[in-house]
Amino acid sequence: MSTRTLIRGGLVVTAAEETHADVLIEDGRIAALAASGTAAAGAWTAERVVDATDKYVIPGGVDAHTHMEFPFGGTFSSDTFETGTRAAAWGGTTTIVDFAVQSKGKALRAGLDAWHAKADGNCAIDYAFHMIVSDVNEATLKQMDGLIEEGVSSFKLFMAYPGVFYSDDGQILRAMQRAGENGGLIMMHAENGIAIDVLVEQALARGQTDPRYHGEVRKALLEAEATHRAIRLAQVAGAPLYVVHVSAREAVAELMRARDEGLPVFGETCPQYLFLSTDNLAEPDFEGAKYVCSTPLRPQEHQAALWRGLRTNDLQVVSTDHCPFCFSGQKELGRGDFSKIPNGMPGVEHRMDLLHQAVVDGHISRRRWIEIACATPARMFGLYPKKGTIAPGADADVVIYDPHAEQTLSAATHHMNVDYSAYEGKRLTGRVETVLSRGEPVITAREFTGRAGHGAYTARGTCQYLD
DSSP: OOOOEEEEEEEEOSSOOEEEEEEETTTEEEEEEEETHHHHHTTOOOOOEETTTSSSSEEOOOEEEEOOOOEEEEEOOOOHHHHHHHHHHHTEEOOOOOOEEEOOOOOOHHHHHHHHHTTTTTOOEEEEEEEEEEEESSSHHHHHHHHHHTOOOOEEEEOOOOTTOOOOOOHHHHHHHHHHHOOEEEEEEEOHHHHHHHHHHHHHHTTTOHHHHHHSSSSSSHHHHHHHHHHHHHHHHHEEEEEEEEEOOOHHHHHHHHTTTOOOEEEEEOOOHHOOOOHHOTTTTTTTGGGOSOOOOOOOGGGHHHHHHHHHHHEEOOOEEEEEEEETTTGGGGGOOGGGOOBBBBTTTTHHHHHHHHHHOOOOOOSHIIIIIIIIIHHHTTTTTTSOOOOOTSOOOOOEEEEEEEOOOTTTTSSSSSSOOOTTTTTEEEEEEEEEETEEEEETTTEOOHHHHHHHHOOOOOOOEEE
C-alpha cells in the first residue's frame, strides 16, 4: 500500500480552474481536495507532507506522441523505454503514449507484442500504445477491432515515406471506414510523400545535399494538400481524424476550415515548431542535421499561426514526437545526402517547461497550458479522467512546479539519451520540482527517486470527442 501523502499550500491548476487547495493522496489516487487553510484541510494528516507554498500543483503531463527504440533509416531512436520515461519524469510528464509498429506482411498483434516486450518492466512512468498500420488489408482491418478491446484505440497512417510506412488513399479510406464503425481514431502523418520523393531526387541531382534542403523539399503546400485530403477522406468515411505534428500555417488553415464545418477533426503541434525554425536547419557544418524531423521545421513566420491555433482551439494538443538520434554516428549517416539523415528530435523532457515559458511570454494562459499538455491529450486518447487532471478518483500523477525557478537547457544537464540538445542555451522560467506517479515519488526535490518497472501499461478507452 502506498504512503498517504498530503500536498499543502499550492495553487492547483487544472484545465478547468485554479484554486489554492491542499491535495490528499491515498492508495495511488487523489482522495480529496480542500481549500488551503480551511478546517477540512487542517484536519488531514499523512505520513508524507509536501509543502507547495508559492508553487503550482498540476496534473502530470500526458505526451501522446513518443517514439522510444523506434526503427528508422537503418538505426533506432536512442532513448530506450527506461531512459526515455525517466527523462519524461524529469520534465513533469507522467504518461506517454508510444507507437507500436506493424511490419509489412505481419499482423498488428505481432507489432504490439514486440513493443510490450520493449516496455514491460522498464518504464519509470505509465505508458500506453498507439498502433502504426503500415499494411492495410482485410486481415489488419479486422485486427483493429480486437486491439480496441485491449485498450489500443488509435491507429496511425502515413501519407509519407513511400516503401516504408506509406498508405495510398484507398487504404486510408478503408482504415477510416473501419474506425468509423469500431470507435477507433485515425492519426495521420499528412505530407504528400509521393511528390516529396520527386523533389528529393531532383534536389540531390542538383547537388543540394545539406540538411536545410530537407525542409525545402518537404514543402508547406504538400503538408496542407495532404491535410486537406485526409480531412475529406475522413469526411467520406464518417470518421474522426487527428492530424499529428502540424507545422505549417497552410495546414492549420485546412484544420480551421474543417472545424468551422463542424467536422470531428483535431490537430497536434510540437514544441519544435513553436520555438525552432528553418534557421536551425540551415546551421553550418552539418549542425542543421540535429533539427531534421518530419514534418520539417518551417520559417519563423509560421509560428504565429500555430500559437493562434492553440489559443482558438483549432489545434488542441502539444506532444513532442520525441524521436532522438545522436548527432555522432546516427544523424551523421546523412552527411552528403540529407535524405539519409534519421528523421527525429529529442524533446520529451522539455515540453512542459517550454509551454510554461509560453505562459510567461503571454502566448497562452496557465489553464490552457494544462489543457493542451495534460487534459486534452488524456481526453483525446481515452485516458481521462484517470489521467490529465487533479480530481477525486484520478490517478495521483501530480507535479509540484516552481514557476519562479530559472534554468538553462543543455545537453550537459538533460536526461535524454542523446548527445545534443535542440534547445542548447535556451533560458527558461519555471521548473519541475517534485513528481508523483500514482502517488509514488519519481522526482523528489530535483532528485530522481523512481525506478524502472514502476510505470504500468495503461489500457485506453476510445476518444472522448471535444468541441
